Amino acid sequence: MNLFIVFFNVALAMLAAPLMWGITYRVKAWFAGRHGPPLLQLYYDIAKLMRRGCVYSRTTTPIFKIAPAVCLGSVLVALILMPGAGISSWFGFKGDLILLIYLLGIGRFFMVLAALDTGSPFEGMGAAREIQFAAFIEPSFILVMAVVGTSGGGLSLSSLFGGTGYHNIASTILAAGAMMMIYLVENARIPFDDPDTHLELTMIHEVMILDHSGPDLALMHYASSLKVWLYGMLVVMIALPTIGLFPFWLYWCALLVGISLVAVITGIIESAMARFALLDIPHILLGIFGMALLSLAFLLYR
Amino acid sequence: MGIFLFLIALLLFCGFASLLRIKGNNLIGIMGPIAAFAGGMPTVFTMLVSKSYIQQSINFPFPFGLCNFEFDIVSAIFMIPLLLIGMTAAFYGGCICKPEHAVPGRPIWFFFNLLMAGIMLILVSANTLMFLLGWEIMSWSSFFLICTYHRKNEVRTAGIIYFIATHIGVLLIITAFLLLQGQVEDFNFSSFLIPESGIASVIFILALIGFGAKAGLVPFHVWLPEAHPAAPGYISAVLSGVMCKVGIYGIVRILLLMPEHQPWWGWILLLLGAISAVYGIILALAQQDFKRLLAYSTVENLGIISMGLGMGVLAAEYDMPDISRLFFVGSALHVINHAIFKGLLFMAAGSILNQTGEHDLNRLGGLLKRMPSTATFMLIGCAAICGLPPFNGFIGEFVIFTQGLECLTHESWYLPAAAVLMLTALGLTGGLAMVCFSKLAGIILLGEPRSRAAEDCIPVNPGLRFPLGILAGLCLCLGIFLPLLLSDFMAWKISLIFIILIVLCTGLYFWRRKLAASAHNRTGITWDCGYVGGSNRIQYTGSGLVQPLTRFFKPLMLRKKSVKIPSGIFPDKGRWSIIYDDLILDAGYRQLFDAIKNICFKLRWIQSGHLNRYILYIALVLILLLIWELL
């Protein structure tokens, strides 16, 4: 059964992840009163890129080619740790939430290396911002994970469902809020980064993959959409712990709906507010840390 | 037990033999550590599996008397880095054909063997005098090793700073041991009595400062960032990988010698560790000299270890024995792992310095193409030190993390608070470490070379790659198989997941290669928005990469900025450099010592050369004593 969970998680993610991108952009377009790209746009892009050839810079080394594989691989491995439908994954174990964070780290490490590998100042800039935000967000992420681990007991991702119901509302809300913020930061969305300004200088994630092309770019896009999915799952599970009590099929539908909801919210946020000034972001990240800490405090010292 | 005493003797012999003016004396000097590795490892492993301990006491003539020697699990754990890094470093040092500068060969091997012998003596001795003997031998031999290139001023300064730090430390350690011994006649640990709490706390504080100075815990770390760049690469590898650990060993030993701990000891260890970890990594990522960077990251890692120790003590105080045990296990794992990847990184840095002669990473770049194997090993080291799976840096931090989460469930107020502190510090450290080492790897190894020295540097000779290869291989193997040793939780899954990860990534890599091969690929220049006049100098520098962070953490560092704006009709070259220096050294200790010096100079008038005054002193002291005693 646990193996099934793994299978379902991975399969659903691999199928549905690029959809979220489409949803977000549809919402943004609707707000802007435009028609917007088709929902399946990202699928088309990936498929096309797969067939394209690559342009490699003379500067680059094998690192540049390894990076996409590692990014995708690490996210996939992270996905097999996720529980589902109230059941822990077969790979789950005590402390796997720490492993999850570190697995996501590998992808970032290699993406940054690939960016620096091209020797392009733009990508260096993007890398600088990316790792800076990551460094600031990591403690908050760990504290949120600590909330997850302790609320259900068992110190594992499976305890996302352990807490049956909202036994501690305040902490849950705070944790969900913090997780949502982390979701925005880690996936480089507004208000922390604007992925579709026309000038590379203002972007973080998009500028790092500036030199990737063809299948590499496809893998990168796919990996990042999977990452969105993964963080979305976390947000949903933290926000509604009771989802674990749903019957099996209902659970997956609920999950899909929930993550799409997160995507919609992302779209709304992106159209509602502008990007923060780059120098203010560290303080906001500290604010997120404060939220996480507070939720943990509510949980521990109630 | 006997084997280690024999090895100590052997090392001493090799040291002295390497001094002789005979052919191949260097070879003798190198054989010492290698033989020690060959001879010592089996015993260490038998110890680790059969968690027993050996004891032996030998009767020396005065001043030592009857000395106990003891080899238990703790010694075994700390013995592994000693033997391993000692062996590899010796091999590396032996294979350096073109030294970084003119190196006087013989003394290095003398002091190297003495250093190893001293550390081994520390690890096996259960006797104050023997311990201190080994400690001091370690201290001064390492001082002379640091001063290998003593012709250079900064090297001498570094050595002097180190020696001052270590000697003040040893004075405190001596005091701690003497207090612990109290009125007891003989110097053996076994015969010590348990001191009452007041004295015990004093002893702990003294030992903490004394050993912390060696382990490089903030604020006693100031010698590290000076000493490591000064010494040759493989020496720094030993200093950072082994000698700093001995400081930790001392703390552990003192904790073991005093069975009754107090909670606030754990708190102090934890706080010191947290401060060291965060401060160390922040300064590390601000550095431009890559050996200084590695030195500061040593501070960070020892901070992590001592955090683990502190949490262990706390957990034991709040009666969670299993968890405290696991904390100690995690620290032990990190001790071994850090020795391995830090040794690897320092030796790789040594090779790079050797080939390019550049200390400043902002002037390097593109070395992955120029010295592929060394660079690959260095890359592995960087990934490992960031604690990334599937390398060995992960497991230690993982154990400490999970136990920290366990502590959150304790009902008292203090333990969860400590755990939250530890989790935060560890998390922040992890994130910043990734910044720091993606900077190291990305700027030095990737991109285009930023200076001529980096442009035309050539691979090192195979002898220098071999030890790096060993260590890099260990990084991977230990990363995968070390979890299997942890029977406490289902850690074998970690190994499994790591293997899946590796397989998956390689699979994806080859798949995308097939895809790419099917289509037709082109190579060109990096995308530059159509800007044509580009040069390698417009690449992102390491300082630029971390600028947002250094700007954020500015208050913690001493910013030394030197600007030269080009001016005039025919302006010459302009310059702009910012160096981030250690606040604690410059604003703390330097000021203190200057103050002492000034006081002394202010009192110079006492010896003014006037005979009348001298006689006056005599008369005054006489009268004073008469009044004082006869009143």
Add this chain to the structure above:
Amino acid sequence: MITLFVVIPALAGIFSLWIKTTVSREIMIMTAVFHLLLTVFTFIYPFEPFYNGWMAINPSSQLFLLTLSILFLLVGFYNRDYMALNSRVSRYEAQQNCCMLLMFSAMSLVILSRHFGVIWVAMEATTLFSAPLIYFHRSHTSLEATWKYLMICSVGIALALLGNMLLSYAYRASGSPMLIDDLLPIAASGDRNWIKAAFIFFIVGYGTEMGLAPMHSWLPDAYSEAPSPVSAIFPALMNCAFLSVLRTGEVCQAAGLGEFRDEIMLFFGIASLLFAAIFIIGQKDYPRMLAYSSVEHVGLMSLGAACGPIGMIGSILHMINHTLVKGMLFMISGNILAVYRSRNVNKVGGMLQVNPPAGILWLAGFMAITGLPPFGMFISKLLIIRGMLNSGSYVMAAVVLALIAVIFVGMLLIFIPMAMGTPPSGTSLKPAKPRLRWLLFPALISGLISLLLGIYIPDSVYNLVLEVSEIFGR
């Protein structure tokens, strides 16, 4: 038979005035050898006391004699080669050898005699004979040093005489004996205040010779002005003064004034460490630096003597080590002076490059003098500190440790740049003569002995030290 210790050197000294100077150097060595043999002989065959116990052999005198004669032997060899460095024989050298030998005999007398009066006479004699030695170079500064030395030390000597008077009057009831062996049994009967006053005068008086701060002020001048062989035997002079102080302290203790004595010696010990620290930091003149380090170590000795049996053992060991190491350092400093021809620290550098053996020995001497193992001073310092901690004076111990640390820093900053680095530009270096190598041998030997004392002390010697410490630290 005992008198030979005193008579032979004296005769040799007077004799050496009339013979050829180069021969008198050999004479000095032979005297030292004879003295050493005689000392060793006392271990085998106990000499009977001389003139109802005015001079007698006991463990303390044996130990101090041993130290004295070993040092003097080494200095004798050193002196020969050192004086042979400059081609033409100085006209004052005969006088110098004579005075050294006379000083030698006077010091032996101090060590051997059991009568306070005789001890005092002998100390005065050492002062008299060492004055011309300091004046050897006949320069303004050396004259100044001599003048200060004479003035200060004769004040000290006079105070010591007063001490004698007070002591003998304290025991007027029992016919005021001056022989230690007569005094000890009846010590308790003495008049306490008089004994106290006597001890104060004694320690201030003899402390002047010994170099305890703040009576030390003659020491740096004399050390820096005297030729190196002379400076190298000064530690023995200090030992004699120390021995005299210990003997008076012995009487104090027997009179039940142990705490009083410890208090005073502690005071002087701390004061000496303090002064040494003040003047070693940033010292520019290395002989003077060595002189201040002597002040430090004398302070440590008196600290140890003030801190119970363990401390006493430590201080006796420290006495031996300090004698050897300081002698070694002065011999090397003579060598440095011969090469660099400057007493200024900044004008000396890169010895490892210019004159490697000297550089290595200089570093070894640094390790020995700062008490790093495996040199003997580590053990003695350890024991002294242990004595302080066991006697419960924690604050004092903290102060002492801090001062030791400061002094270490000061000496490190002086020694390391001298030995390491490159020779400062603009210094005219004499090409190192092969003789300079030979000059180093005595230094090497004394260094090795002190090394041996750090790792292996023969039981006989150790028992001797134990007996001595029991005598003084009862």
Add this chain to the structure above:
Amino acid sequence: MINLIFAAVILSCLMLSASSRIKTCIHIVAFQGAAVSLLPLLRHHIDWELLILALIAALVKTLILPLMLFRSMRIAGVRREVEPLISYPVSIAISLCGLSFALWLATRLQLTETTGVSHLMIAAPFFMMFTGLFLIISRTKALTGIVGYLVFENGIYLFGGVLGLEHNFIVELGILLDVLVMVFVSGVAIFHINRKFDHIDTGRLTSLSEDTAEGER
């Protein structure tokens, strides 16, 4: 009679600290020498040994040393003033303090059985020593330093005489001390200092010091 002598000694010490002429100082020293060396004859039954000792002491203290001082004054051509570091009134004040200190000391050193020694008798020698030290400290010239030293050890000699320690060896030691003074007064010090420095102002012998000495010699 004895007390008269002691009073005279004390008064002479006060005069010493006040007098501005070296000649007077030397005369006073000579007088003190006579007083302290002949004192024992007044206090004890006279035997030959004691007599001879006293005579030798008197000879040395009242004749030889003062004459040598005059001689070295001639050689060195010393000016007649003593050139004090502190003014005479202050000097007198200080020596009065010294007197009180000496008296206090005398009370501390109690004399159990009556040996005919009074507190004054203990105080006087202490006061002499104090004055001697004070002269050494407060006067610049080498010669005055030696004068001070003579006073100092006259005091010691007197102390020995007062305590009646003639019979064990102490007085001989006192005379030895004189010999020491002789040696370096005549031999080393004055002569050489005069020859080297063409002044015997020890106040100016300060090249060996820490605040100037940076080893540049």
